[in-house]
Amino acid sequence: MSKGRVTVIDIAHAAGVSKSTVSLVLQGSSLVNEATRAKVNVVIRELGYVYNRGAANLRQAKSKIVGIVVNDLTNSFFAELAVGVDMVVQSAGYVQFLSNTGESVDRQREVVASMREHGISGLIVSPARGTEAADFKPLTNAGIPVVIVVRNIPGAKVSSLVSDNFAGASAAVEHLAGLGHRRIAFMGGFANTAVFAERLGGYREALAKAEIAFDDDLVVATAPSRAGGVEAVGRAMLLAHKPTAAVCFNDAVAFGVCDGLRARRLEPGVDFAVVGFDDVIEAESAVPALTTISVDPQGMGRRAAQLLLKQVNSGKVEAEAIVSAVRLVVRQSSGAGLDTTARRAVS
Structure with missing residues (x-):
């Protein structure tokens, strides 16, 4: 406890909360739950803190x-x-x-x-x-x-x-379907977010346009991270009818999918097609370079x-x-440069 004038930091320390939480209580914010508010107010009274509203307004x-x-x-x-x-x-x-x-x-x-x-x-x-x-x-x-x-x-x-999440995912599926893939997975992303819903919507519509039946097993929701991509491809490869390609929620997931494929001795862009979403700086320099939906x-x-x-x-x-x-940027990870014989090997 500091000597002399009681500060917001003193109150936060005594109440076991953050300085920002104390500030929210002092401002009468509705963002603080009642139990926390009551605890902070007890400490304020015990320490004799006086809120200088004029100084707060200046800050x-x-x-x-x-x-x-x-x-x-x-x-x-x-x-x-x-x-x-x-x-x-x-x-x-x-x-x-x-x-x-x-x-x-x-x-x-x-x-x-x-x-x-x-x-x-x-x-x-x-x-x-x-x-x-x-x-x-x-x-x-x-x-x-x-x-x-x-x-x-x-x-x-x-x-x-x-x-434009819907259009981006749709373009990714259209690209993969054009390369002959029929088992196209959607990998990564938290299922309870609007972005996931929009990208999944584009994925589903493009499948329908390509006359490919939607298979719920091929939608593998995981954290939208590299680790999430590793998990997603691991789960997908346990399916009886495995996918041959994936539209990934973002580039981080796509990089993880590539990691997971290599762990199974499968080469991205040769044995399995991968498309990301974002076009981060590393996408172009990755090996193989990542086909992705560019968001800039x-x-x-x-x-x-x-x-x-x-x-x-x-x-x-x-x-x-x-x-x-958004726009599709075609690079090596989707296997766009492979001949039909190589593509048949993963179909």
Whole structure:
């Protein structure tokens, strides 16, 4: 405990919570559950803390800071997205505060509260799983512009920038079907997310157009990570009727699928066709180079930053919804250069 004036840090330490949680309690935020609120208030009374609202308001004055919160910084897609954001905000005289939630809604609430304490001018966020529209209400009520990227949250009343997930997955299936594949799996991704639903929808429609029957066994939901890709291909190879190709939820999953194939002495692009989704920097230099749906992560970051700064500069929080186009980039991992004899070997 510090000597002299009691601080928010003292309260957080005594109550066993984070500084951001104490700040939310002091602000009367609805994001804190009643049990935690009661515990913090007991400590506040015991320590005799006095909330200096005037000083708090000064701290919350708008600064030249833009917050960016992502759900999985271990995925290089989000690192590239952040670089794109930084290109724009830096040239506009802003500093970027970057935070990773690791798919935790509680952590997301804490970091956003902390960013608000630093007086962010606006927020770009790829929401953690389980995020609800109500989570953005304190920001919109305070007039802080928000741009949601990658995952949309219906009813959030904030701007959104997402890729055309349906069209991308559809193009991937069309490409593989055109190469003669009939057992095409959909690998990776959390099944309870909108992005998964959209990409699965495109996958299913393209199968129907190619007159390929949908097989639920070929949809293998796992974490959208490299480890998830390894798991997905392992599960798929246990099927009685194994797939010969896969549309992967993202490039991270695709790299994992390639790892899992090699562990089984199968060569991606020769024995099994792999298509990713994102087109991260490593996709082109991977061996084999990854066929993927290009989303242009840096470009998405730049566009999100431009959308945010437009609202910051205008002083108006007017929600815009943008769906960015995607394109198929054909490289070696899908076996597009193989002759029909090689393709028959995996059919």
